[in-house]
Amino acid sequence: MRNLMMTQPAVYQRKPALYDRLKDLMHYSELKRLAYNILAQQQKKRFRTLAVLSAFPMEGKTLFCAAAAMAYVDTCRSNVLVVDTTTYHNPKSLNLKDCLDPSFPQIDYLSLAERRTKSNGTNGAHAMPIDPRLARQQPTVEIEVVKNTAVSVSVIKESDHALISKVAEEGAGQYGLVLLDTVPLMAGNKGNIDPLLVAHLSDASVLIASPKLLNSSDLRACLKIIEDPAIHLIGMVSNEEFFQ
Amino acid sequence: MNPMPDSTFNAAEVFGLLSKHRLLMILGTTLGVALFVVAGYALPKKYKSHFTLTIYAKYFQNPLIQDFMPELNDPGEMKSERESLIRQALTPEFLDYLGTKYGIYHSKDGVEALLPQILERFPALTSLAEKLDFLQPLRTGIEPSAQREDLLARIQIFDLNNTTFHVSFVYTDPGVTLQATRDIYAQVIRTLLETHMSNLVNIRDAIRKRLESLAYNLVISAPDPRVSVSPQAVSDELQDIRSQIRALSTQYTEDHPVIKALRDRERLLMRWQQASSQNGSAPPAAQDNTVVGEESLPAVRDIYGDLMKKLNYLNIALDADRAHQGDYFVTVESPIYPESPLWPKKGLMALWGFALGFLGSLSIAALQEYFNRTTLRVAVLAEQLGIPLLGVLPAIPWNLPLKSEGRS
Numbered sequence: 001m002r003n004l005m006m007t008q009p010a011v012y013q014r015k016p017a018l019y020d021r022l023k024d025l026m027h028y029s030e031l032k033r034l035a036y037n038i039l040a041q042q043q044k045k046r047f048r049t050l051a052v053l054s055a056f057p058m059e060g061k062t063l064f065c066a067a068a069a070m071a072y073v074d075t076c077r078s079n080v081l082v083v084d085t086t087t088y089h090n091p092k093s094l095n096l097k098d099c100l101d102p103s104f105p106q107i108d109y110l111s112l113a114e115r116r117t118k119s120n121g122t123n124g125a126h127a128m129p130i131d132p133r134l135a136r137q138q139p140t141v142e143i144e145v146v147k148n149t150a151v152s153v154s155v156i157k158e159s160d161h162a163l164i165s166k167v168a169e170e171g172a173g174q175y176g177l178v179l180l181d182t183v184p185l186m187a188g189n190k191g192n193i194d195p196l197l198v199a200h201l202s203d204a205s206v207l208i209a210s211p212k213l214l215n216s217s218d219l220r221a222c223l224k225i226i227e228d229p230a231i232h233l234i235g236m237v238s239n240e241e242f243f244q
Numbered sequence: 245m246n247p248m249p250d251s252t253f254n255a256a257e258v259f260g261l262l263s264k265h266r267l268l269m270i271l272g273t274t275l276g277v278a279l280f281v282v283a284g285y286a287l288p289k290k291y292k293s294h295f296t297l298t299i300y301a302k303y304f305q306n307p308l309i310q311d312f313m314p315e316l317n318d319p320g321e322m323k324s325e326r327e328s329l330i331r332q333a334l335t336p337e338f339l340d341y342l343g344t345k346y347g348i349y350h351s352k353d354g355v356e357a358l359l360p361q362i363l364e365r366f367p368a369l370t371s372l373a374e375k376l377d378f379l380q381p382l383r384t385g386i387e388p389s390a391q392r393e394d395l396l397a398r399i400q401i402f403d404l405n406n407t408t409f410h411v412s413f414v415y416t417d418p419g420v421t422l423q424a425t426r427d428i429y430a431q432v433i434r435t436l437l438e439t440h441m442s443n444l445v446n447i448r449d450a451i452r453k454r455l456e457s458l459a460y461n462l463v464i465s466a467p468d469p470r471v472s473v474s475p476q477a478v479s480d481e482l483q484d485i486r487s488q489i490r491a492l493s494t495q496y497t498e499d500h501p502v503i504k505a506l507r508d509r510e511r512l513l514m515r516w517q518q519a520s521s522q523n524g525s526a527p528p529a530a531q532d533n534t535v536v537g538e539e540s541l542p543a544v545r546d547i548y549g550d551l552m553k554k555l556n557y558l559n560i561a562l563d564a565d566r567a568h569q570g571d572y573f574v575t576v577e578s579p580i581y582p583e584s585p586l587w588p589k590k591g592l593m594a595l596w597g598f599a600l601g602f603l604g605s606l607s608i609a610a611l612q613e614y615f616n617r618t619t620l621r622v623a624v625l626a627e628q629l630g631i632p633l634l635g636v637l638p639a640i641p642w643n644l645p646l647k648s649e650g651r652s
Contacts, residue, residue, distance in 0.1 A: 238637070
């Protein structure tokens with residue numbers, strides 16, 4: 001682990017800069033408006049767990065999770081749990097953990113991959129629950145876990161189902177909002193946890209839309225997926241500016 | 245569900261469009277005005293000088309000669325006659341004279357004038373263009389007819405009314421423009437006078453010729469006094485004539501003019517002699533029923549007298565023409581020095597620049613707006629899906645310093 005840290009110093013140097021940048025976004029009125037809208041929808045539809053979906057990779061799901069969590073905490077003074085449901089990370093995508101400021105005590109991070117590994121890929125009911133705060137305090141271990149799980153993808157849907165349900169149940173009690181970062185709906189890697197399964201098990205879901213989706217030739221196919229009422233889509237978030 | 249947005253655009257939105265793209269509009273309009281004003285200074289100038297001439301109807305109407313020259317009364321006919329008289333003045337010879345005198349034939353303007361200047365500055369470009377067949381080797385000169393056409397195109401003639409014509413000349417040099425216009429004016433006046441005078445002179449010459457012919461007939465039909473006094477003298481002359489004819493017949497044919505004249509004289513002498521021997525009194529020409537040519541003698545006399553009267557009238561008309569040449573026309577406007585160029589006018593150019601710049605930038609703004617509207621937006625998609633747009637993720641200024649750092 002020590003070697004790994006030494007060979008990748010840039011990652012550790014960049015970490016604070018990334019969440020510092022996101023912290024800077026807190027001054028933007030757009031984020032405040034976003035937090036208010038989520039809160040309004042929450043009061044209207046009574047949800048705690050919110051699955052964050054997008055059709056394609058790099059549309060801003062992770063960025064949204066981190067920014068929305070900070071904005072929500074800032075607005076509601078309530079705890080937020082951010083759950084990373086990805087088991088294989090696109091090297092070009094943002095890492096959710098890197099985007100979260102450890103100094104924010106009201107935001108907790110949980111990696112579903114780690115939780116699944118610790119439960120040995122079996123029925124989640126017998127797995128040992130891990131305190132999310134503890135998980136956040138051991139960053140090097142998590143990185144290693146994520147990398148290992150990326151190599152060995154052998155998860156059955158039933159265990160994922162139980163795992164997500166368990167996390168959702170736990171989170172619902174302690175947190176004002178549980179944000180579930182997912183893999184893209186049109187992801188090529190089928191070893192990841194199905195984003196539709198995450199959406200079905202969540203109370204609500206939100207779709208991040210960028211020009212990538214709008215200009216896609218598969219737009220109609222994507223729209224057909226999100227028209228499924230079982231995903232409880234409560235709204236869309238535009239990330240057009242991010243790609244300009 | 246149709247995910248494509250509505251791209252309709254109504255006229256009421258123009259003001260919104262102007263407000264939204266005001267920077268582009270201001271920039272586009274300013275650029276247009278600046279470009280056209282610069283073009284107004286840079287483009288070769290054209291100067292115009294003109295004169296206005298009125299040709300009175302009396303030019304075509306003269307009671308003294310109305311028997312020979314039918315008077316024109318139809319205004320349309322008179323108008324076309326006036327115009328053709330002015331155009332008649334611009335003969336190829338006059339155009340050549342004008343072109344050579346002021347060097348108009350060798351001058352070029354516009355792009356034609358710029359190209360030789362550019363090629364002169366860059367000889368390498370000339371040789372390259374010639375090698376690539378883009379440019380023909382230097383021409384010795386434009387064809388004279390083409391040059392004349394070019395010069396003629398610079399002279400504009402148009403009517404202000406039936407009697408008044410506006411004649412102008414356009415050229416790049418104001419001094420040459422004035423001089424050439426004066427020359428054209430002088431040529432037009434000269435042509436008008438010469439045409440009028442030559443018409444009269446031609447008629448006078450025709451009458452004079454006819455009079456001479458009639459006079460000859462009268463003379464030959466008049467009785468020779470020798471017939472009654474000395475018939476022998478007539479016989480002698482007849483014999484003398486015959487001997488001359490015989491002598492000349494050896495050398496010339498019957499068609500020779502001398503032989504013809506002698507034959508005529510022979511016939512006349514024979515007729516006198518014959519008449520003298522039959523009647524012994526009155527000579528044939530003295531009788532009223534004598535035929536001279538195709539007409540009777542009294543008719544010839546009448547015609548002669550009438551023509552003589554008309555000849556006198558014509559002479560009077562010619563004298564009057566010489567004395568009062570300016571009575572037939574009047575110069576309403578004389579050629580003057582052109583102070584400002586006809587083209588390009590800076591004010592007009594600025595106006596054009598403004599209009600084109602404004603319209604151009606408006607078109608660009610409209611196109612931009614159209615493409616914006618036809619591009620699918622997240623808000624439109626959310627609306628069509630029937631779900632709210634929760635918000636927009638702001639752009640992250642990755643390269644700028646942190647605001648929190650600035651504050652600390």
